Amino acid sequence: MxxxxxxxxxxxxxxxxxxxxxxxxxxxxxxxxxxxxxVEKIDSMVVGCMSSGLFAGQEHIGSLFADYLxxxxxxxxxxxxxxxxxxxxxxxxFIEVAxxxxxxxxxxxxxxxxxxxxxxxxxxxxxxxxxxxEGFHGLTFPALYAMMAVDHMHRHGTTREQxxxxxxxxxxxxxxxxxxxFPFKVTVDMVLKSVLVAxxxxxxxxxxxxxxxxAVILCPADMARKLKKPVVRIAGCGQATDTVAxxxxxxxxxxxxxHLAAKAALAQAKRKIEDMDLFEVHDCFTIAExxxxxxxxxxxxxxxGKAVEDGLTAAGGKFPVNASGxxxxxxxxVGATGVAQxxxxxxxxxxHAGERQVKGAKRGLTQNxxxxxxxxxxxxxxxx
Amino acid sequence: xxxxxxxxxxxxxxxxxxxAKCAKCGFICFPPRLVCPQCGAREFGPHKLAESGKILxxxxxxxxxxxxxxxxxxxxxxxxxxxxxxxxxxxxxxxPAALKVGLRVRIEFRKVSEEGEPGVIYYGYKLVPE
Amino acid sequence: xxxIIGYGAYIPRNRIKVEEIAKVWGADAPSYKKGxxxxxxxxxxxxxxxxxxxxxxxxxxLKRAGIDPREIGAVYVGSESHPYAxxxxxxxxxxxxxxxxxxxxxxxxxxxxAGTEGMFIALSLVQAGAVKYALAVGADTSQGAPGDALxxxxxxxxxxxxxxxxxxxxxALETFSFTTDTPDFWRREYMHYPQHGGRFTGEPAYxxxxxxxxxxxxxxxxxxxxxxxxxxxxxxxxxxPFRVGEMLGFEKKQxxxxxxxxxxxxxxxxxxxxxLTATLDIAAPGDLVLLVSYGSGAGSDSFVFxxxxxxxxxxxRAPRTRAQLDGNKTYxxxxxxAKYRRKIRKAE
Numbered sequence: 001m002x003x004x005x006x007x008x009x010x011x012x013x014x015x016x017x018x019x020x021x022x023x024x025x026x027x028x029x030x031x032x033x034x035x036x037x038x039v040e041k042i043d044s045m046v047v048g049c050m051s052s053g054l055f056a057g058q059e060h061i062g063s064l065f066a067d068y069l070x071x072x073x074x075x076x077x078x079x080x081x082x083x084x085x086x087x088x089x090x091x092x093x094f095i096e097v098a099x100x101x102x103x104x105x106x107x108x109x110x111x112x113x114x115x116x117x118x119x120x121x122x123x124x125x126x127x128x129x130x131x132x133x134e135g136f137h138g139l140t141f142p143a144l145y146a147m148m149a150v151d152h153m154h155r156h157g158t159t160r161e162q163x164x165x166x167x168x169x170x171x172x173x174x175x176x177x178x179x180x181x182f183p184f185k186v187t188v189d190m191v192l193k194s195v196l197v198a199x200x201x202x203x204x205x206x207x208x209x210x211x212x213x214x215a216v217i218l219c220p221a222d223m224a225r226k227l228k229k230p231v232v233r234i235a236g237c238g239q240a241t242d243t244v245a246x247x248x249x250x251x252x253x254x255x256x257x258x259h260l261a262a263k264a265a266l267a268q269a270k271r272k273i274e275d276m277d278l279f280e281v282h283d284c285f286t287i288a289e290x291x292x293x294x295x296x297x298x299x300x301x302x303x304x305g306k307a308v309e310d311g312l313t314a315a316g317g318k319f320p321v322n323a324s325g326x327x328x329x330x331x332x333x334v335g336a337t338g339v340a341q342x343x344x345x346x347x348x349x350x351x352h353a354g355e356r357q358v359k360g361a362k363r364g365l366t367q368n369x370x371x372x373x374x375x376x377x378x379x380x381x382x383x384x
Numbered sequence: 385x386x387x388x389x390x391x392x393x394x395x396x397x398x399x400x401x402x403x404a405k406c407a408k409c410g411f412i413c414f415p416p417r418l419v420c421p422q423c424g425a426r427e428f429g430p431h432k433l434a435e436s437g438k439i440l441x442x443x444x445x446x447x448x449x450x451x452x453x454x455x456x457x458x459x460x461x462x463x464x465x466x467x468x469x470x471x472x473x474x475x476x477x478x479x480p481a482a483l484k485v486g487l488r489v490r491i492e493f494r495k496v497s498e499e500g501e502p503g504v505i506y507y508g509y510k511l512v513p514e
Numbered sequence: 515x516x517x518i519i520g521y522g523a524y525i526p527r528n529r530i531k532v533e534e535i536a537k538v539w540g541a542d543a544p545s546y547k548k549g550x551x552x553x554x555x556x557x558x559x560x561x562x563x564x565x566x567x568x569x570x571x572x573x574x575x576l577k578r579a580g581i582d583p584r585e586i587g588a589v590y591v592g593s594e595s596h597p598y599a600x601x602x603x604x605x606x607x608x609x610x611x612x613x614x615x616x617x618x619x620x621x622x623x624x625x626x627x628a629g630t631e632g633m634f635i636a637l638s639l640v641q642a643g644a645v646k647y648a649l650a651v652g653a654d655t656s657q658g659a660p661g662d663a664l665x666x667x668x669x670x671x672x673x674x675x676x677x678x679x680x681x682x683x684x685x686a687l688e689t690f691s692f693t694t695d696t697p698d699f700w701r702r703e704y705m706h707y708p709q710h711g712g713r714f715t716g717e718p719a720y721x722x723x724x725x726x727x728x729x730x731x732x733x734x735x736x737x738x739x740x741x742x743x744x745x746x747x748x749x750x751x752x753x754x755p756f757r758v759g760e761m762l763g764f765e766k767k768q769x770x771x772x773x774x775x776x777x778x779x780x781x782x783x784x785x786x787x788x789x790l791t792a793t794l795d796i797a798a799p800g801d802l803v804l805l806v807s808y809g810s811g812a813g814s815d816s817f818v819f820x821x822x823x824x825x826x827x828x829x830x831r832a833p834r835t836r837a838q839l840d841g842n843k844t845y846x847x848x849x850x851x852a853k854y855r856r857k858i859r860k861a862e
Contacts, residue, residue: 119450126449132394133415136508137473137496138445138452143460146443154441154485199444247462247470248421252441399610454853455560476561477527477844493569493610494561505597507565507606 001098003221006381007229008037009343014212014331015181022056022112023068025213030069030108033215038227042217043102045069045076048089048109049335054124056115065108082128083284085109086338087368087377090216091237094379097218104223109339110213121209125334128371130245142206142285144246144372146198149287152253153200156302158290160200164191165308166286167204167328173315174325176355181210181331205286210331214340221384232349235271235363236380238264244374253287255295257376258367262296265365269380273297276380277361278348279319280341282369283326289313292367293321315358323348323356338368338377349383388504398508401435401491403469404428412469436490436514437465442475442483451497463489463511477512488514516640517685517819519581519647520676520828522574523791524567525778525838528557530851532666538848539661546666551752555669555779556839557846558655560854564593565603567672567784568651569610574832575649575674576611578683586613586676587645590635591621592628592783594701595655607651618645625699626748627809628652629783633675634815637686640677647678654782659707660857667751669779673787683828684794684803684819690731692723692814699810710810719812720750724758727814728806735818739763743801746789748808749775771796777839790819792835799823 010032017025026047034042045066052058062076081088086109093107113121126135129144152158168188174180186204194204224231240260243249249256266273273296281296283289290304298319299307307313313321324330324344327337345364347353353361362383369376396402397415404416408425414433419426442461445452452458459475461483475483476494489511496508531554536543547553558567568591576583589611591603604619622628622635629652636648653672658664677686698719701708711719724747732738739745745768747755752775759769772789781788786807793803803819852858 119453122447122449134472136394136506137460138448138455138458139460139472140445140447140449142447143443143445147441147460147462150443150485151441195446196444197447199446201443243421245472247472252462395609399606400612474561476559477842479844492566493573494566495563496561505563505565507569507610510561 002100004094004097004218004234005221005224006216006232006234006342006346007219007224007227008033008039008217009346010034010036011179011214011340011343012212013179014210014333016114017211018114020211022052022058022110023064025112025211026065026108026110027068029213029215030065030106033106033217037217039104039217041104042071042074042106043104044096045071045074045106045108046089046093047076047078048085048338049078050080050082050085050111051124051127052112054127055121056112081375082370083282083334084338084368084370084375084377085335086214086340087366087379088239088338090338090342090379091239091377093218094234094237097220103219105218106215107218107339108213108215109336111333111335112211113209113333114211133245140198142198142201145285145287146201147246148253148291148372149200152287152291155253156305158305160192161188162305162309163205163286163290164188166283166289167191169308169314170283170322170326170328173323173356174329177325177330180325180329181208182329201285201287207284207327207332210333212331212333212336214336214343216339216342216346230350231384232346233382233384234379235382236265236267236269237378238262238268239377240264241375242373244371246372253291254301255291255369255373255376257373258292258295258369258378261376261378262365262367265378265380269382271363271380276363276365278323278345278358278364279321279367280324280344280364281321281326281367282337283322283328284332286328289321289326293319296367315356320358323353323358338366341366341368342379345381349381385499385503391504391506399493401433401509403431403433405431412467414469414471433469433471434466436488437463439475439485439487439489440464440470441485444480459483461511474510476510482513490514515682515685516637516677516679517682518675519678519681519683520575520579521791521794522571522578522674522832523788523835523838524571524574524672525835526556526558526562526567526670527842527844528559528846528854529554529843530557530846530848534848535666549753550666551776552666552779553776555667556671556781557851557854558670562670563597563655564591564595564653565597565606567670568603568607568653568674571653571672571674572607572611572649572651575676577831578828579676579678580828581647581676581678583612586611586617586647586649588618588636588639588648589613590619590632590649591651591653592623592632593652593654594623594625594628594782596621624813625810626750626782626785627807627813627815629673629787630805630807630815633817634689634691636675636677637689640679647676649674649676652783652787654784656782657707657855662707664710667775667780669781671778671781671784671788673784673791675787681824682822683825684821686817687820688731688735688818690727690734690816692727692730694723694812696812698812715810719810720754720808721758721761723812723814724748724806724808725762727816728762728804731816731818737818741802742768742804744768744771744793744797745804745806746772746786746793747806748786749773749789750780752776774835774839788835794821794825795829795834795836797821797825799825
């Protein structure tokens with residue numbers, strides 16, 4: 001297996017992009033990544049997208065984007081794992097380069113969510129849950145995560161305020177991200193007064209509906225060194241599944257797939273979790289971030305709420321989580337998120353993160369997951 | 385419009401709570417499956433779920449997906465039935481203030497949704513306080 | 515000898531008071547309450563219908579009967595508010611009970627007596643030896659037109675009876691039906707609400723058929739009013755059962771245990787059947803019970819039952835009728851009622 005480096009990153013501003021179509025949004029980010037990498041030839045494309053079919057009536061997007069990027073007949077593969085489609089695309093690209101199958105691989109993640117109304121969007125997102133045993137009964141994603149929150153609060157004493165603090169921290173970080181959908185700050189009070197979506201989660205506990213894409217270029221680390229690019233390697237990668245239905249889990253508020261994927265990624269990178277300087281994690285809901293930092297091993301199970309309250313995961317804290325603003329402030333175009341997390345970490349490890357820069361960051365971890373944790377992909381990045 | 389086949393196929397589970405018990409390790413699968421998730425065995429015997437249990441977790445949905453919009457707000461939860469099986473369903477006939485972890489509930493036959501006024505009606509199980 | 519081997523009742527939890535309805539339509543609540551002897555009625559939740567209530571009442575009947583549902587040979591659901599115009603309620607009930615596939619099923623309608631119709635047929639099949647056990651359910655979620663007098667009483671509920679020849683809890687001693695073509699109350703296809711003949715629904719309809727049926731069965735059985743411990747009449751409002759009882763020579767105390775309408779409303783096909791379940795909940799072995807239903811259009815089915823010893827053993831295997839009527843009530847206002855009953859016009 002060869003060492004894999006990220007030599008180009010690209011991401012445009014995220015939000016409700018009324019004037020841009022699915023294909024335009026993808027191509028714009030992909031071009032930024034290609035130009036950043038300065039490569040001519042691309043050997044393969046991997047696209048992560050949860051549901052262009054339900055959101056835009058468009059499947060076959062590997063080929064569509066290859067064509068519109070002016071790159072046909074390049075092999076193009078679209079992968080899906082609900083909200084971790086982006087992370088999964090990155091892993092597939094990593095495998096292609098590491099195995100020697102391809103040299104230069106473009107990995108892109110995309111979701112165009114605003115071409116359908118709110119109801120259709122909710123339906124499309126709901127397909128990540130168990131259709132016959134969760135969706136059939138009227139469950140939504142906020143409801144599933146709300147139930148995880150109720151369990152976490154009941155068993156571990158996590159408070160409503162601690163959940164709010166996750167949103168406050170991520171907006172604080174996001175206010176320094178020019179590409180974020182919501183680059184403004186919020187207060188605990190604002191979160192607690194925002195409208196209820198599924199008790200106890202309020203609208204400011206939930207990541208938004210967003211249009212956006214992100215892209216990276218991967219190549220063998222040797223090629224990156226020869227090109228005299230700052231070498232940021234993907235040092236490790238892990239992936240795991242768990243039950244799709246929340247009720248089938250032994251522990252209703254523990255993210256086992258994240259735990260296993262992180263263990264595998266760190267083992268491959270020969271690192272421990274404490275070696276990481278920053279983390280980009282999947283805060284689809286505030287409670288998710290709390291459960292994720294426990295599953296990653298940053299804190300003990302049940303201590304996630306307290307960790308946020310104590311500032312452990314703030315920008316200047318011991319474990320900076322979501323310096324980019326996370327899904328909450330940056331936005332969550334579903335398939336794009338996993339790749340955008342990689343973009344942030346790479347920029348941080350290059351020292352190019354501007355006001356968001358985590359000082360001296362050398363190693364970063366991204367964690368992306370699907371549904372209520374039915375799938376998870378973790379990558380470990382290291383700057384040489 | 386989805387084919388009526390999709391909901392008809394789930395009738396034994398939705399109307400009669402028919403589950404499957406692993407012949408090797410006794411794990412109860414609801415819905416029934418081909419492979420036991422606990423031991424990997426592929427042989428099962430019949431098992432009908434217990435009709436009552438207790439609430440493990442719950443929420444009240446206020447922003448509802450399409451067929452459920454008119455029912456908002458409605459409560460949903462995961463119950464642990466008296467035979468150990470965990471079930472996700474709506475919780476009805478319950479004052480929202482009375483919802484709590486540990487609440488005893490039993491299963492009742494209710495209408496879950498329908499394909500609009502002209503469409504098929506989907507019946508199934510819901511949870512009511514005991 | 516055939517008879518009832520199991521019975522079950524289901525009453526939804528929501529209630530709306532007469533005052534609440536009267537307030538909206540500018541009617542005089544006290545005169546409705548006094549004139550019709552009504553106080554409040556049961557309202558189904560949006561997730562309840564004739565089928566769901568039939569299933570729950572039938573499950574209770576099965577618990578009391580203690581039989582294997584696969585041995586039920588016939589399932590009849592009588593209602594004037596079947597959820598589908600074409601596709602039987604009976605098949606859903608039969609599936610839910612695990613009585614399928616070796617079962618005969620039919621849906622029945624005859625205004626408020628569709629329930630006792632099913633009882634008559636179920637009993638007859640068992641008597642004839644054509645089936646071992648037969649289930650009959652009377653259930654309705656009928657509507658009254660907004661602002662019409664019927665809106666004060668049209669309510670929801672279900673009662674189920676399983677008939678057999680062994681382990682009876684009530685022997686069926688006699689039946690009689692009295693039928694004529696009398697257009698007192700009707701609903702044309704595609705119309706939302708029924709129409710009725712006002713005062714014509716009284717003497718030539720309700721009273722004529724109930725007295726005709728009751729007198730007919732008592733003559734056939736050689737019995738008189740004083741022989742019965744209890745009598746249940748169809749209950750379209752609070753007054754009619756007492757008036758017809760008086761006309762026939764029954765006393766108030768024979769009628770009262772099965773008289774639910776003041777708190778329940780008129781559950782149409784469930785009306786006299788629920789009166790019977792409430793009576794069976796408290797009857798003693800040896801009691802003679804007369805059931806006289808009424809369905810507009812018009813007809814009346816009568817049954818004479820004699821309660822057996824076994825009633826004491828099984829009655830608490832499932833929820834009692836008055837426990838559901840009086841306990842756990844949720845009062846709703848007219849807005850919520852109109853929403854639940856789909857009386858509000860929504861966007862296409």
